[in-house]
Amino acid sequence: MTEIIFTEHDRLEIGADEYRLRRERVFQLLQDRQLDAICVFGPTRVAYLSGFFFSPTERPIALVLTAGGAVAALLPNLELSHFQQQGPQLDDSAVYPEYPGGGSGRHPMLFLRELLSRLGVLGKVIAADVDGYEHRWGYRGPALSAVLDQSVQADVALIDDLRMVKSAAEIALMTEACRWGDHAHRLMQDSIRVGSEELLISHGASLQATRDLLAELGGRYVPKAREGLPANAMFIRGSNTAHPHGLHEAGAVQARDVLVTGAYGVVGGYESELERTMIVGEPDDRFRRFFAAMLAAQQVGLEALRPGRSCAEVEAEVRGFIRDELGMDDLVRHHTGHAFGLEGHEHPFLDLDDHTVIEAGMVFSVEPGLYVPEFAGFRHSDTVVITPSGSERLSLYPRELDELVVPVA
Structure with a gap:
């Protein structure tokens, strides 16, 4: 039924063009639903949109897409070079030293708040797949809505329906x-x-x-x-x-x-x-x-x-x-x-x-x-x-x- 598009010499992975098309579908979705940005926390959803595959730990990671077409990310320092190796070029990023703070005295989610502010979407209509990073490996963190002090339209279907x-x-x-x-x-x-x-x-x-x-x-x-x-x-x-x-x-x-x-x-x-x-x-x-x-x-x-x-x-x-x-x-x-x-x-x-x-x-x-x-x-x-x-x-x-x-x- 389906034409096999990989030749015997191709690397068996999704290419950069398809990842870009996926993000463009999200940009259009945001515009259609009058959303200013979406924060994507789920590791599989991050990989689906960016090509960045990683081993999820207690360190929160988020991909941010805006209705204006910007791509940004919240990353722990230990994953920065890994993202640069796999992921797309970012318009902005927030890199934190470690969880729960690495001596910074600040929770990683506060770095995300600053990133959203720089992107010009803080206080506007923000969506997310889930309202904050999932609790795994001892992670304790506030909801995204609590960090931003505003409501967040959390809906896993926003990305999962595209998949x-x-x-x-x-x-x-x-x-x-x-x-x-x-x-x-x-x-x-x-x-x-x-x-x-x-x-x-x-x-x-x-x-x-x-x-x-x-x-x-x-x-x-x-x-x-x-x-x-x-x-x-x-x-x-x-x-x-x-x-x-x-x-x-x-x-x-x-x-x-x-x-x-x-x-x-x-x-x-x-x-x-x-x-x-x-x-x-x-x-x-x-x-x-x-x-x-x-x-x-x-x-x-x-x-x-x-x-x-x-x-x-x-x-x-x-x-x-x-x-x-x-x-x-x-x-x-x-x-x-x-x-x-x-x-x-x-x-x-x-x-x-x-x-x-x-x-x-x-x-x-x-x-x-x-x-x-x-x-x-x-x-x-x-x-x-x-x-x-x-x-x-x-x-x-x-x-x-x-x-x-x-x-x-």
């Missing part, structure tokens, strides 16, 4: 991420044996897939984080899979264990999602029944996705099928899926109470699950992009049962 429909470049990066998530899953599946430790197999496959990615992509791969690997796979097993987000457990894989897996790639900061339900050894009738029901429900979700429908309508169709055709509504623990991109979960959601209209270019997971207490969970998840006429899977790993059986011998 819902992905560009061709974003979809290309997620398609590449899917390729490596699929590869990590294949390595993991092929490594599982009776007696395997789930943690060791999961991490071993992730590391080997990462080695393969770096060997193939070389300098085209551009890391956007300090932590984690660009290709990952994991699984949980047995009755623990009846918990939709069950944690790892110690112990070895046994014959007849149900496995619920997860795998993903990260390319240019963009993620993929792949999950599969597997079985160790020959599946019995009980397993086959629930597996077939789960697979049928996912197929309903894949076919229900198309532009013009609401997220709630898609969810209602899937839930109706599970309730009326399968008679398994009591086994549902979560909605059918969610959007994602720079984050593993993004707005909107395939949920009965989300009435967002689906558009071409949105990317969703499709993952209706069935959870049988004391037995197992059953869930496939695929990365799906909305096309002009329907949807297209970007994660291409096998979905059928005969390809998801781990041999015992």
Whole structure:
């Protein structure tokens, strides 16, 4: 559906022109809504608008955009050169020594107030994604509105709504991420044996897939984080899979264990999602029944996705099928899926109470699950992009049962 815009020689990341276009959309949004400026605190939103990826800590960072087209930032001194390396040219900046003050005797948010004053927007109509920096790693700080002594129009949707429909470049990066998530899953599946430790197999496959990615992509791969690997796979097993987000457990894989897996790639900061339900050894009738029901429900979700429908309508169709055709509504623990991109979960959601209209270019997971207490969970998840006429899977790993059986011998 989507033209892949990266050549075999291109670095796999969003380019400066697209970041500039994103900021221009915000400038227009500010003018349309008669807002004089917006302060963006969320690390993912800062990265989305500027290309500045960083490891969030207790030190507040904010990107400021004004209706007049100015770009400015609040930065701790330890991130200044990092921003200069990645981010756009700034019209102004406020650089503070350290949190909570570094000997300055002033909270970092007071530096932001001075920056807004220099930009000529203090006392005018100011918006923000959230009313101040989020509390993480021991950060204690006042709300932006308290620092400015004025109301602030805080609304995460101001930026997040712009992120819902992905560009061709974003979809290309997620398609590449899917390729490596699929590869990590294949390595993991092929490594599982009776007696395997789930943690060791999961991490071993992730590391080997990462080695393969770096060997193939070389300098085209551009890391956007300090932590984690660009290709990952994991699984949980047995009755623990009846918990939709069950944690790892110690112990070895046994014959007849149900496995619920997860795998993903990260390319240019963009993620993929792949999950599969597997079985160790020959599946019995009980397993086959629930597996077939789960697979049928996912197929309903894949076919229900198309532009013009609401997220709630898609969810209602899937839930109706599970309730009326399968008679398994009591086994549902979560909605059918969610959007994602720079984050593993993004707005909107395939949920009965989300009435967002689906558009071409949105990317969703499709993952209706069935959870049988004391037995197992059953869930496939695929990365799906909305096309002009329907949807297209970007994660291409096998979905059928005969390809998801781990041999015992």
